[in-house]
Amino acid sequence: LEVHLHSGTVDAGGLGWRYGPSVGGFELTRLVAGFNGGFRLSTGAGGFESYGRVAVPLQSGLASIVTYSDGTTDIGSWHQEVPTPGKRVVSVRQNLSLLIDGGTASANVGCVSCWGATLGGVLDPARSALGITASGELVWAGGESLTVSELATALLSAHVVRAAELDINPEWVAGYVYGHRGGHGRLAPVAALASQPGIPGQFLAPWSRDFFTIVAR
Template sequence: MPGLGSAMASAWSSCCQDFARGCRRLWPRRRWLRVLSVVGVAVVVVGLFSAQSLVDALTRPGSDPVVARLAEWGRDHGLGPLVTGLEAGQYEVDKPRTGGVPVGGIPHPAGVEADQPGGQPAPPQLPPPGGLSPLPGEGRWQPVVSTPHGVAVRATTVRPDAAHTSYLVGVLWMDPTLVAGVLHPGTVDPGGHWPIPPLIDATEQRTVVTAFSAGFRLQGDSHGGWYENGREPRPLVPGAASLVIRKDGTVDVGAWGREVGMGPEVASVRQNLVPLVDHGLVNPTCGTGGTREWGSTVGQAAFINRSAFGVTARGATVYVGGPALSVCTLGELLRSAGVVRGMELDINPAWVSGVYFHPNGRPHPPAFELVPDQQIGTQHYLQISSRDFFSFDLRSPPDTAGAAVPSPRVPPHR
């Protein structure tokens, strides 16, 4: 097949380059060469029998990272333990460093706008983790999307814990009176045809304020279901952590069947693992639970890129994402931001990403990364995505900057 050899070689090189460097330090030369040879043969053999599917995975539309495409293709073709082993090996030789301070200190969020009265009041400043003294600007909320009726989105940055003090985690706070949530299907997860597109299209770009990935893949890893507009491609699981979007655009999080459930007001449901925060307390199994609770990549105690989402007692929504996080420290950040019910979303640097926009009534609004050096850039969600994701839009189109704009496309279930 034309181009297959070069595509596989390039993708394999990209996937293993960092791991190979780590293996050189961890194992003698002969041993790591033997390991990589076995891995390479396995991928090539499976690839030869599934050549077309590999090409499709590497060339599908969108800006999904090559490494992520390869990893997902491998898991879909019986190489899940191998992919997980590679990830665990890479983590062992490249663990996040401890100590130190963030280079340049706490950054000033990009795209800060003027504070505006109205809406919900700003949340309290986030305390630094583990009793540390705050760095200048740490935990201080900044308005990044302002409207004539109040601040729709605020952002801040904190260190993840008292040990990994040179890393930074981003936090977004959204006012439910000014924004409405949307669950976008992906072309692969869950796949199929839906009234909501697998991207933030030109119409929604006029009012969109934030976007972030939805969670683990649905093929068993999330241990949960998916629901949209009366259709359930993956059955909803009792007790699973669930992000629920109502037809009025408001959002809630809770254990399915206990704190949240199906009703005529429900538009979308995305489940992932088990609740991380409940009644304002971090799940006590955050450090001891297994893969079913917290995922199989590396492990719940590993300090890696993670993201999470939750709701406060007043209904405001909070997104947390960044590096050097364990399940427990991720939950603690949600709790400190006032979240009373929350859930883990993703644990992979190829997918953990938070983006916010300055809606101006026109397509392609100015876009900003919540945390620097995210593998998924600011334009990812404006292109077709293989994975499902969430976006939040201004409820009132006149709140966008500039001249009057047409009303946003309203999904059929809204």
């Protein structure tokens, strides 16, 4: 499996990205899963880069989801744990500082404002994150009503050693797994969260925000 970072019609916006605002091309026959990206790029929460094209410059020290040309993906603080020396980077999505580092939750998980503006100022909006285990397995976590601490605890229970929070609030948190109906015909998306409002088109139609797909090699 490998991770593809998609640009949305607004974030990152524009034409000509390697992976655009909807699943298409060879991905349609290999698509396994898809899930939301990070905060709006206008919030200053981090950079976005794909195949040498930069929408927002990367910032040292921020939580970074990094995919390499060999198809592997890692998560870490930019210019600290990532990128791996000697490996060619193909995409980077940054969002805030690491939620989990070294198998330990960030010391400021109790600071609600540190982890994004929530609708109505609630402590437990919909939240999501992507983590990685010591053996390199990626773990997406999301829920309808989660504090930052609860999100970190869920990831730690899955043996995650580093993690980045992704988008928050109900409209923006969504994950799907895709059935292929015997390998032919239309994809059948299944919501990862039964209560999620969902993304119109389930990433199979153009979407405004960036997102990730998991694709079989």
